[in-house]
Amino acid sequence: MSAKDSGNIEVVWETLLAGIRQIFGHQTIQLSELMALYTIVYDYFVLGYIGEASPSTHIPVNVYEEYFEKQFLIDTEHYYKLQTVKYLSNHSVMEYLTTFEAYLNKEQQRMIYLRQSTMKQLIDICSNLLRQDQLEPIYAEFEMLLNNNNNYVLKKLFKLIYWMPKAKTELKKIIEQHIHTKGLQAIHAVSVQAINDPKIYVHTILDVYNRCLIIIQESFIGERDFTEALDKAACGLEYTSKFRRMFQDVAISKNMNEEYVMWLENRNERTTLDFSVMIFNSNSWPFPSSSTINLAPELKPAFDSFTEFYTKQHNKRKLIWLHQRSKGELQTLYLKLKFILQVSGCQMSILLLFNKYPELIVKTIQDETQMTLETLLPVIKQLLKSKIIKHSCTSEEVGENSLRMEDVLKLNTDYNNKRTRVNLNIPVKVEVNDDSQCVRDTIDKDRKLVIQAVVVRIMKMRQTSKDTQLIGEVLKQLSAQFRPDVSVIKTCIDKLIEEEYLKRAPNESDTYHYQA
Template identity: 40%
Template sequence: DPKVYIETIIDIHKKFLKLVQEAFNGEQGFTAALDKACGKFINNNVVTQAAGSTTKSPELLARYCDALLRKGTKAVEETDLEEKFNQIMIVFNYIEDKDVYQKFYGKMLAKRLVGQLSASDDYEESMISKLKQACGFEYTSKLQRMFQDIGVSKTLISEYEKYCQNYHITDIVDFSVMVLSSNSWPFSGSSNFIIPIELKSTFDSFTEFYTHRHNGRKLTWLHQHSKGELQTFFTSQKYILQVSTYQMVILLLFNKVLTWTVERLQDETQIKSELLLQVLLGLLKSKLLICTDIHEDELDEDFKDTDIKMNYSIRLATDFKSKKLRINLNVPLKSVEQKDIEGVHRTIDEDRKMVIQAAIVRIMKARQILKHALLMQEVIQQLSSRFRPKIPVIKKCIDILIEKEYLERQSNEKDVLRYLA
């Protein structure tokens, strides 16, 4: 639990800081000893050891921030929240892997902005401002560009609505769109499908409007982050269903036929089978769809999406009933969430290699000739404010740069490196 973990760290720091200030009058040596101890236990403790990685603390700190900044957080006074942000920054300053925090924070900020889940733009900007103060402009530049994209998208939608009025485009559904610059947002491409006829004219008209205004730009639809609402007309009580785009695509097919096999659903939608089965499982558990090949009692926690076979028949539950009139079916898919976490760790490793190589080139360009051990020492020194580079990774990066002919080993002294202009 990020809340328990981070607030425990904050309480421990508070307790010993008070001790140093009151018992030792804030004496410099004791303050330095406290800082050293905090740095050690925050980056290496029972939780990080269980996870087998020092990157667990920055990840949990980012998750704690996410919980505070989301809508639906228990009412916290503005002054209390500002105090919590200051406490977060105390923990942040002890974190060794600040690049890990940056990645997770960016990923979660993106989800808050796209899902319109932020409690307040002012709080978001306050937190980014504190990070910028601690680590500089480069550290927060992508986070700030995300905010700019959201602002530009609001203007764009307003212009698109005028465009539709001017050209008398009426065969579209009520929709809004966010256009995000691919180099600022931590989203990977989505799994494509056949766009249903009910949505096609909307997609086409917006694409035409956008490409006409921005010649040469290409739009890639991020379906896994898109959502919408459907209204039921087959039930005596009308319900509003809040659904993901993938759920919408499947449910709209039941306007044509009330029963489909899983195989035919895939043929019609072209959604990848792994993803299709996960979406179907969610809809079956909601009891909006029924599978005649699966007994209702089987749909418990142990029932997996892989238990659904391609020849199974799926039909619309025409007698569907719910106590709620607005039903949220749009819960995150486990495959998407897991891939997100794996993707973050993968990009961290790749980014670090590039940062290390850039640091090596910078140092060698300035020094021209340098001993292998001294170069590694300087790389660690230069990058320690962002993360602690591992010696084997630095060695590997040196070898890569030798292969790329940025560096060479001195023929008479193998432990000395020379920069090649």
């Protein structure tokens, strides 16, 4: 190559570079002028001639790369690196994604004047720079988008990181934690109502599952990794596995009731009750142990019959009746109007005693039902409050807190209600407190595991962290779900040290190293 050619190349490059920098700096330059400069580069470097002269040979590739491509890519990378940092500091992820697409489209338009090899490298530089360098802000806003069900932006974000395995893995973890937390919050919100109606648990979790499934399908195109995140849920705590077992329990119970009816028919037997049973796996349902109840004669044959059937079907399983959480209906036959009373198992056992006795003292009710006082007294108080039973002495005013073992009770023959179907199955205060504590204990346990998962994720990324910095980051990442006590976080950190996920620095007790 002659010195004259070299000089021409440098002049063309410097002129084009100046124009490009003006565009990057938002300075005035006519589009036609810039395109003319691109055309010169295309003619000279790609086709091998300049102006109207006919090319004798093509310019070697190394000349193109040395005088134009190398510096062009360096300047472009520098420009977009500054632009993305500045832009994200003042704009949302949604605005960033829209601008990112515009950047790529603009570069693709310019690339028609350059070699295909340049276009590929430039698009890779822009994509990697705009995506990889800005992942932390994306992670931070990703969970907000999930909470707001912003599927449109989530879909754009998914397209942005689709070819980035590391980013996909991180977003998968965030989704798992999000689903787990939403599930715990939903269960906690219905824990009181679900005490007497376990189906509420199933329907609540099913609702969470379906809403999250819609997000996976619409925002992540049903991507297998994210579907697995939904199934796995909550950082490996098998939340969805529990849900599936709970939901399966409902389906299995339906089949088992049908099999029970066939079993009775084959034995030429039938029950006098409209009777059905829900079978729950004790490992999946957060119910505390149930106290024993001596069933009324009207109920016992049906329960004994089903127990026999179940034992023959599953001879290695133990069937425990949760009478406090069962429910049924009774019809009044002693009033002018007939009422259907919706009652709990405990209420039914007490009310059926009045078929045998016109009046009962509280002590007799306990002897007949074998309920503990902690269970019996609140149930009786609830029946008195509903006015379905009353004290035998009508002149005596007895408050809820003054019920005595020698008090005499009887049915209220003057009972009346505007409704013919009356729900008496209202959660009893003592039972609700006990069961709610059980649910809270389960939630606290799961939250500790969520905290541990967040600590591991932070430490895996940072490798080393001070105690205060780590705690602050955990609080920040969990702020949208719940706010754990600092003492709980420290307990979780100690647990991870014990399990050798982390270790303390030899000479700095407030510094942790990731080692798993």
